[in-house]
Amino acid sequence: MSTQPLLQVREITKLYAANKGCADVSFDLYPGEVLGIVGESGSGKSTLLSCLSARLAPDSGSIHYHNRAGESLDLYSLSESRQRQLQRTEWGIVHQHARDGLRMGVSGGANIGERLMATGERHYGNLRGTAEQWMSDVELDIDRIDDKPTTYSGGMQQRLQIARNLVTHPRLVFMDEPTGGLDVSVQARLLDLLRRLVTELNLAVVIVTHDLAVARLLAQRLIVMRRGEVVETGLTDQVLDDPQHAYTQLLVSSVLTP
Amino acid sequence: MQTMIEVEGLTKVFTLHNQGGIQLPVFSGIDFRARQRECTVLFGESGSGKSTLLRLLYANYLPTSGSIRVRHRGEMVELTGAPSQTLLDIRRETIGYVSQFLRVIPRVSTLDVVAQPLRERGVDQDRAHQRAGELLERLHIPERLWSLPPGTFSGGEQQRVNIARGFIVDYPILLLDEPTASLDQRNASVVVELIREARQRGSAIVGIFHDADVREAVADHIFEIDPTQKSESRAAS
Numbered sequence: 137m138s139t140q141p142l143l144q145v146r147e148i149t150k151l152y153a154a155n156k157g158c159a160d161v162s163f164d165l166y167p168g169e170v171l172g173i174v175g176e177s178g179s180g181k182s183t184l185l186s187c188l189s190a191r192l193a194p195d196s197g198s199i200h201y202h203n204r205a206g207e208s209l210d211l212y213s214l215s216e217s218r219q220r221q222l223q224r225t226e227w228g229i230v231h232q233h234a235r236d237g238l239r240m241g242v243s244g245g246a247n248i249g250e251r252l253m254a255t256g257e258r259h260y261g262n263l264r265g266t267a268e269q270w271m272s273d274v275e276l277d278i279d280r281i282d283d284k285p286t287t288y289s290g291g292m293q294q295r296l297q298i299a300r301n302l303v304t305h306p307r308l309v310f311m312d313e314p315t316g317g318l319d320v321s322v323q324a325r326l327l328d329l330l331r332r333l334v335t336e337l338n339l340a341v342v343i344v345t346h347d348l349a350v351a352r353l354l355a356q357r358l359i360v361m362r363r364g365e366v367v368e369t370g371l372t373d374q375v376l377d378d379p380q381h382a383y384t385q386l387l388v389s390s391v392l393t394p
Numbered sequence: 395m396q397t398m399i400e401v402e403g404l405t406k407v408f409t410l411h412n413q414g415g416i417q418l419p420v421f422s423g424i425d426f427r428a429r430q431r432e433c434t435v436l437f438g439e440s441g442s443g444k445s446t447l448l449r450l451l452y453a454n455y456l457p458t459s460g461s462i463r464v465r466h467r468g469e470m471v472e473l474t475g476a477p478s479q480t481l482l483d484i485r486r487e488t489i490g491y492v493s494q495f496l497r498v499i500p501r502v503s504t505l506d507v508v509a510q511p512l513r514e515r516g517v518d519q520d521r522a523h524q525r526a527g528e529l530l531e532r533l534h535i536p537e538r539l540w541s542l543p544p545g546t547f548s549g550g551e552q553q554r555v556n557i558a559r560g561f562i563v564d565y566p567i568l569l570l571d572e573p574t575a576s577l578d579q580r581n582a583s584v585v586v587e588l589i590r591e592a593r594q595r596g597s598a599i600v601g602i603f604h605d606a607d608v609r610e611a612v613a614d615h616i617f618e619i620d621p622t623q624k625s626e627s628r629a630a631s
Contacts, residue, residue, distance in 0.1 A: 213526075253594060324500040328499070328501040330503065356478070371453060373454050374455065374456060377449070378408075380456065381411070382412060386412050
């Protein structure tokens with residue numbers, strides 16, 4: 137068991153209005169752990185994710201990240217350039233809409249290579265070789281390496297976004313509804329891919345989803361949010377099989393099972 | 395024999411907040427103990443809470459009150475209120491659980507489904523696959539099916555995959571929820587053998603078996619859950 141948490145979140149609050157945003161959220165995330173944040177639209181999940189990934193300063197509270205070098209960093213006392221450096225090197229951020237996380241004007245291969253270049257790799261052959269490797273890892277046709285993502289389908293774009301994020305071997309990945317808006321068959325393939333990569337690379341992941349099936353498949357632990365507040369936390373199967381809070385019971389009982 | 399599970403004053407009540415807060419009491423004040431190298435069979439009418447008790451022991455359900463302690467890495471650890479990291483470690487190392495139904499993951503092969511608990515403990519893929527293959531063979535799952543996801547298998551086949559997955563790790567504590575429910579005689583007797591082997595290795599086994607023959611073949615103790623009265627434990631005859 138790892139003793140040192142990767143992320144220590146204490147009483148994070150970011151409110152746009154009463155019950156709009158997130159309030160008083162605390163948790164620890166350990167290496168290799170997948171934490172799901174579930175709740176309906178407007179419950180503050182994405183606001184929380186933005187705070188956690190240094191993209192939105194909270195009104196109050198603190199977030200400490202334990203970096204590769206073994207230092208404990210107070211996220212919001214870091215300079216913006218240090219924050220961006222973390223986002224590019226030690227973290228990955230997978231957006232719900234792949235377009236927000238990709239550069240649509242350059243080729244698929246360049247999208248993957250760009251992150252590597254940001255960490256200092258300059259050799260063209262290495263960049264291309266790594267890009268090819270990652271394309272096949274996320275089950276993209278290598279022949280499409282020189283095509284722009286605008287010519288990719290939604291599922292392919294999402295897989296490219298994942299490759300772009302993982303190429304620098306991040307330790308922590310933030311995902312916002314990574315399977316939202318995809319066809320069910322494409323979703324299953326993407327979920328399987330994510331599950332495999334998370335295990336193989338021992339990634340820590342914070343994943344926001346409103347889909348409880350996705351949460352059950354990927355997350356070991358859940359945080360349930362409603363109107364900006366955490367109403368329940370626990371092991372994923374416990375929260376879903378024996379929900380304690382009225383809202384979680386409503387969420388679980390509202391799911392259609394085919 | 396060393397105590398592996400110690401339950402005191404365990405009460406479970408389901409509260410359905412969206413149905414006017416109706417309360418469904420399952421049982422109350424259960425005291426229960428399971429020891430190393432013994433198989434305890436839970437007994438009681440349908441609805442008496444046998445599966446609920448097993449799920450509580452696995453931390454899949456939360457107790458309403460009472461204490462559940464399990465021997466984990468040499469020490470008795472209280473499940474209620476334990477941090478998630480501890481519970482996950484207990485599931486990885488100490489407690490195995492075979493549910494009635496296999497939760498199928500799309501696109502994952504049968505061999506990988508079975509090997510997964512070993513892989514999570516850091517065993518390399520070749521060894522984990524080899525061990526998975528041995529168990530599948532014993533449980534009469536033909537090799538041509540191993541590379542397929544078990545989603546399309548029959549109920550009995552899925553259950554055998556589930557059993558292989560549960561027995562692939564030598565867990566100190568093994569919880570079995572009707573593992574033989576949809577199996578034929580031949581496969582049910584393989585499960586009986588597996589249970590006896592696990593017990594021989596020192597596991598504490600707690601199970602629900604509707605089949606009287608299987609129950610008689612494996613039970614050292616019968617624990618009778620009576621929701622209206624005090625539950626009690628007695629030696630198997």
